[in-house]
Amino acid sequence: MDDSQQLQQVRARIDALDEQIQRLLNERAELARQTAQIKQAAGLGENCFRPEREAEILRRVIARNPGPLSGQEMARLFREIMSACLALETPLMIAYLGPEGTFTEAAALKHFGHSVKTRPLIAIDEIFREVEAGTAHYGVVPVENSTEGAVTHTLDQFLISPLQICGEVELRIHHHLLSRNKALTEVSRLYAHQQTLAQCREWLDAHLAGCERIPVGSNAEAARRAGNESGCAAIASDRAREIYGLQALATNIEDEPGNTTRFLVIGSQAVVPSGNDKTSLLLSGPNRSGLLYDLLRPLADNEISMTRLESRPSRRKLWEYVFFIDVEGHMEDPKVATALATLKDQASFLKLLGSYPRAVI
Numbered sequence: 001m002d003d004s005q006q007l008q009q010v011r012a013r014i015d016a017l018d019e020q021i022q023r024l025l026n027e028r029a030e031l032a033r034q035t036a037q038i039k040q041a042a043g044l045g046e047n048c049f050r051p052e053r054e055a056e057i058l059r060r061v062i063a064r065n066p067g068p069l070s071g072q073e074m075a076r077l078f079r080e081i082m083s084a085c086l087a088l089e090t091p092l093m094i095a096y097l098g099p100e101g102t103f104t105e106a107a108a109l110k111h112f113g114h115s116v117k118t119r120p121l122i123a124i125d126e127i128f129r130e131v132e133a134g135t136a137h138y139g140v141v142p143v144e145n146s147t148e149g150a151v152t153h154t155l156d157q158f159l160i161s162p163l164q165i166c167g168e169v170e171l172r173i174h175h176h177l178l179s180r181n182k183a184l185t186e187v188s189r190l191y192a193h194q195q196t197l198a199q200c201r202e203w204l205d206a207h208l209a210g211c212e213r214i215p216v217g218s219n220a221e222a223a224r225r226a227g228n229e230s231g232c233a234a235i236a237s238d239r240a241r242e243i244y245g246l247q248a249l250a251t252n253i254e255d256e257p258g259n260t261t262r263f264l265v266i267g268s269q270a271v272v273p274s275g276n277d278k279t280s281l282l283l284s285g286p287n288r289s290g291l292l293y294d295l296l297r298p299l300a301d302n303e304i305s306m307t308r309l310e311s312r313p314s315r316r317k318l319w320e321y322v323f324f325i326d327v328e329g330h331m332e333d334p335k336v337a338t339a340l341a342t343l344k345d346q347a348s349f350l351k352l353l354g355s356y357p358r359a360v361i
C-alpha cells in the first residue's frame with residue numbers, strides 16, 4: 001500500500017468517526033432538552049443552567065481522560081458541547097464588564113461557552129443592576145488579580161447587592177502593546193486600565209520611560225482610542241488587537257509571567273453542592289482588639305481552610321471595616337454550617353455571598 005492509499009484509509013476512518021460523534025452529539029442534545037423540559041414541568045424556573053452539574057461533568061471528563069488530547073483541552077470541548085445543548089432552550093444572557101474585547105468577555109465565554117448571548121456594560125455596578133432586574137441571567141465581574149490584588153468596585157457592590165456568587169473563573173492574563181504606529185519610538189502616549197498599567201510597570205519603565213501613561217476605563221477602551229489616534233499605544237489583549245485592527249509592538253509585557261485574574265459569576269440562584277466548592281462571606285464587628293482573631297476562630301475550630309481575606313471600609317463608620325472571606329467547602333457542608341452558625345452569633349454583620357463550584361477549566 002503506498003502513502004496516498006494509507007492516507008485515504010485513515011481519512012475514511014476519521015470520516016466514519018465524525019459521523020458517529022455527530023450522531024452522539026445530537027443524541028446528547030436531545031437528552032439535555034428532555035432534562036430542561038422535566039425541570040420546567042417541575043416548576044424549577046425557565047433558567048436551566050446548573051453550575052454544580054456542569055462542574056461535575058467537566059471534572060469527570062478530566063479525571064477519565066486517557067489522552068492524547070489533554071484533560072483541559074477535552075474539558076474545553078465539553079464546555080462548548082454543554083453550552084450548545086443548553087442554548088437549544090432559552091439561550092443565557094450574560095452581562096459582562098465591556099466593551100467588547102475585555103478579559104471579562106473572555107472569562108464569560110470561558111465559563112459559559114460560546115452559545116450564550118452576551119451584553120457588554122461599561123461599569124461594574126451596571127452589571128449588578130442588570131442581573132438584579134432580570135434582564136441578564138448572570139453577570140461576570142473581575143474580583144482580584146494575582147499581581148495587583150482586589151478589584152474594589154466589585155467588593156463594594158456585594159455590600160449592597162442581594163445577588164449571589166454562582167461561580168468563579170480564572171484566566172491567565174497576557175498584555176500586549178498595541179498601536180497603529182509601527183515603532184515604539186513613534187509612541188508618546190499610552191492608554192490602559194489602571195490595573196494593567198500597574199501590572200506592566202517594570203516593562204514600561206524599561207522600554208517606554210518617557211511616555212505619558214493615561215488610565216482609562218478598560219483595556220478595550222484603550223485599544224479603541226489607539227485605533228483612532230496616531231502617536232499613541234494601548235495595552236490590551238490579542239482579541240482587542242483583532243477587533244480594533246492594531247499591530248503588536250511588543251507581546252506578553254506583564255511583569256509577572258503567572259499573571260492571573262479571578263472573576264466571579266453573579267446571579268440570583270443558590271447553587272447546590274458540587275463536591276468541590278468554595279463559600280464567600282462578608283463579616284464585620286465593632287472595632288476592638290482581637291476582633292478579627294475572634295471572627296476567624298470558628299473557621300479554625302472547624303478545620304475550614306480560608307483561601308482569601310480582604311478588608312474594605314464599612315462605609316458606615318470611620319475606621320470600621322468589613323472582611324471579605326473565601327473558605328473551602330459549601331455552606332451546606334456540616335463543618336461549614338457549624339462555623340457559620342457560630343459566626344452569626346459573634347459578628348455584628350454576616351452576609352453569605354454564596355457557595356459555588358471551584359473553577360474547573
Ligand SMILES: C=C(O[C@@H]1C=C(C(=O)O)C=C[C@H]1O)C(=O)O
Pocket residue numbers: 031032033035036048049050051053054057081082083085086
Ligand atoms: C442537561 C442539563 O441541564 C443543563 C445542561 C447540561 C449539559 O448539557 O450537560 C448540564 C447542566 C445544565 O446546565 C442537566 O441538568 O442535566
